[in-house]
Amino acid sequence: MDTVDFQLPAGARRIVVAMSGGVDSSVVAALAQASGAETIGVTLQLYDHGEATKRAGACCAGRDIRDARAVCDRLGIAHYVFDHESSFRTQVVDRFADEYLAGRTPIPCVQCNMGPKFTDLFALARDLGADCLATGHYVRRIVGDDDAQLHRAVDPARDQSYFLFATTRAQLDFLRFPLGALPKRRVRELAGEMGLLVADKPDSQDICFVPDGDYATLVKKLRPEAAAGGDIVDMAGRKLGEHRGLVHYTVGQRRGLEIGGSPEPLYVVRLEPEQRRVVVGPRAALxxxxxxxxxxxxxxxxxxxxxxxxxxxxxxxxxxxxxxxxxxxxxxxxxxxxxxxxxxxxxxxxxxxxxxxxxxxxxxx
CATH class of the missing domain: 2.40.30.10 (Translation factors)
Known part of the structure; x- marks a missing residue:
C-alpha cells in the first residue's frame, strides 16, 4: 500500500480525518491509520437523517454516515458523528438561496469549506487533541521556506484548489491533503486493495443538497419571492419578453430565454434584481x-x-x-x-x- 508522510510535528501522534462516507476520505483514514498515528474519523451530519437517506449523490448524511462508520469499524478506529445541520442550513443553504435572490451565482461548496467543513471541524479536531486534520480533497500542501503553501493537485481532472481558495494560512498549518499527489484511479485501487466497501461508490454531486440538480425549485421553496417574474430587456432597456423569475437565469446563459426576432444569438449579460430585469445582449457584451x-x-x-x-x-x-x-x-x-x-x-x-x-x-x- 502507498505510504503518505503526514508531516506531523515532532512527537505528534494523533490524526483526525474528516469523513464524508465516500471513497476519498475513506482512503485518507486508511492511510492515516497505516502511518502508525492514532486515527479518529469525524463526520458532520449536515442533513435530516430521514430526508438524506433518499438522496443519491449527497454527502455527510444518511447512508454516507453509515458507510463512514463501516469503514472506521473495518480499520479499527474511533468514529464520531456531530450534528451540524443548523449551521449548514444557515451558512450554506440559506446563503445559496439569498445569493440567487440577489441576482448572483453562488458557489455553495466554497461556503461549506469555509464554514462547517473547516471552521467547525477544526474546532472539533482541536477538542479531540489532534495534531492535524486530514481531508480527502485533491490539492497539495507543500511546505515552503516560510510556511505551508497550497498547490494544485497532480491529477488536473480532480484538482479542487478553486473550491479551497478561502483556506486561511492558520488552517493550512493544521490541514493535510494526502490525496493531492495521487490520481483518482490510484485512490480507487487503494480502496479495493484495502477491502473498503466504498471502493466503487460513485462520487457525490457538486451541490449535494440540491436533489436532481433542480436548484430553482429549492430556492423558490426557501425564498418564494424568487419566483416573481419580470422583463427581459436588451442593453438599451427595450423590452424583448418576460421571464419567470431571476432564479432561472445566470450570466452567460443562452438557452431558455424564449425570445425571438433577434438577428444574432442573445445571452444573459447581467441580472438587475431591484427591477427584476434580465438584460440580454450579443456574445461580445459578455x-x-x-x-x-x-x-x-x-x-x-x-x-x-x-x-x-x-x-x-x-x-x-x-x-x-x-x-x-x-x-x-x-x-x-x-x-x-x-x-x-x-x-x-x-x-x-x-x-x-x-x-x-x-x-x-x-x-x-
Missing part, C-alpha cells in the same frame, strides 16, 4: 476587462503577472491585481458576480476573492 474582488484571502504575493480562474471548470488566464481589481490580459467571458476568482502562480494558489462587480470590455452606445 467580454469582461476587469472584475472587482471582495473578501480577499491572500496566501501568497499578488504582485506582477499571475493567472486567474473565474469558474471551477475554466482554465486559468493571464491577469494581474491592481488594488482590489483583477485586470485580465485579454477580455474574459463568463465572469459572474457571486462566483470566485482564484489566483495562481503556476501550480501555487495565491488566494482569491469573491467577484463583486465586473467591468465590461464593450461599452454599449
Amino acid at each position: 467580454a469582461v476587462a476587469a472584475a472587482r474582488l471582495a473578501d480577499m484571502n491572500v496566501l501568497g504575493p499578488l504582485e506582477g503577472a499571475l493567472t486567474a480562474k473565474v469558474r471551477s471548470m475554466a482554465k486559468p488566464v493571464p491577469a494581474r491585481m491592481i488594488g482590489d481589481r483583477l485586470v485580465f490580459a485579454v477580455p474574459e467571458y463568463g465572469v459572474a458576480p457571486g462566483q470566485a476568482a482564484v489566483l495562481y502562480d503556476g501550480e501555487r494558489v495565491l488566494g482569491g476573492g469573491w467577484i463583486a462587480a465586473t467591468e465590461p470590455a464593450l461599452v454599449a452606445a
Whole structure:
C-alpha cells in the first residue's frame, strides 16, 4: 500500500480525518491509520437523517454516515458523528438561496469549506487533541521556506484548489491533503486493495443538497419571492419578453430565454434584481476587462503577472491585481458576480476573492 508522510510535528501522534462516507476520505483514514498515528474519523451530519437517506449523490448524511462508520469499524478506529445541520442550513443553504435572490451565482461548496467543513471541524479536531486534520480533497500542501503553501493537485481532472481558495494560512498549518499527489484511479485501487466497501461508490454531486440538480425549485421553496417574474430587456432597456423569475437565469446563459426576432444569438449579460430585469445582449457584451474582488484571502504575493480562474471548470488566464481589481490580459467571458476568482502562480494558489462587480470590455452606445 502507498505510504503518505503526514508531516506531523515532532512527537505528534494523533490524526483526525474528516469523513464524508465516500471513497476519498475513506482512503485518507486508511492511510492515516497505516502511518502508525492514532486515527479518529469525524463526520458532520449536515442533513435530516430521514430526508438524506433518499438522496443519491449527497454527502455527510444518511447512508454516507453509515458507510463512514463501516469503514472506521473495518480499520479499527474511533468514529464520531456531530450534528451540524443548523449551521449548514444557515451558512450554506440559506446563503445559496439569498445569493440567487440577489441576482448572483453562488458557489455553495466554497461556503461549506469555509464554514462547517473547516471552521467547525477544526474546532472539533482541536477538542479531540489532534495534531492535524486530514481531508480527502485533491490539492497539495507543500511546505515552503516560510510556511505551508497550497498547490494544485497532480491529477488536473480532480484538482479542487478553486473550491479551497478561502483556506486561511492558520488552517493550512493544521490541514493535510494526502490525496493531492495521487490520481483518482490510484485512490480507487487503494480502496479495493484495502477491502473498503466504498471502493466503487460513485462520487457525490457538486451541490449535494440540491436533489436532481433542480436548484430553482429549492430556492423558490426557501425564498418564494424568487419566483416573481419580470422583463427581459436588451442593453438599451427595450423590452424583448418576460421571464419567470431571476432564479432561472445566470450570466452567460443562452438557452431558455424564449425570445425571438433577434438577428444574432442573445445571452444573459447581467441580472438587475431591484427591477427584476434580465438584460440580454450579443456574445461580445459578455467580454469582461476587469472584475472587482471582495473578501480577499491572500496566501501568497499578488504582485506582477499571475493567472486567474473565474469558474471551477475554466482554465486559468493571464491577469494581474491592481488594488482590489483583477485586470485580465485579454477580455474574459463568463465572469459572474457571486462566483470566485482564484489566483495562481503556476501550480501555487495565491488566494482569491469573491467577484463583486465586473467591468465590461464593450461599452454599449
